[in-house]
Amino acid sequence: MSKKILSLDLGITSLGYSVLDEKENDRYLLLDYGVNMFDAPYDKEGNSKKLLHSKSISTSNLYNLRKKRKKELAKLFEDFKLGKNSS
Secondary structure (H helix, E strand, O other): OOEEEEEEEEEOOEEEEEEEEEOOOEEEEEEEEEEEEOOOOOOOOEHHHHHHHHHHHHHHHHHHHHHHHHHHHHHHHOOOOOOOOOO
C-alpha cells in the first residue's frame, strides 16, 4: 500500500504545498502542487497588519473588561444595598 505525503511551505505572503505518493524503494510520484499568494503583511503606511490587529483586539478586551468591572461593581452595590434603589 502506498502512502500519501503532504508537504507545506509556509511563507509570510504565500503558502506552497505538494502531495506525493510514496512508491517502493524510496521513489515518489508527484500528485499535485501549488502556491497561494497573499497580500503583503503591511498596510499602505508600512505598519504591520498583525500589529494593527493586536491593537484592535487589545482595545476590545480593555472595553469588555471595563464593562465587566462596572457590572460586578453594580452587583456588589446591590448586594450591600448601596446606591439609588436601596431603602
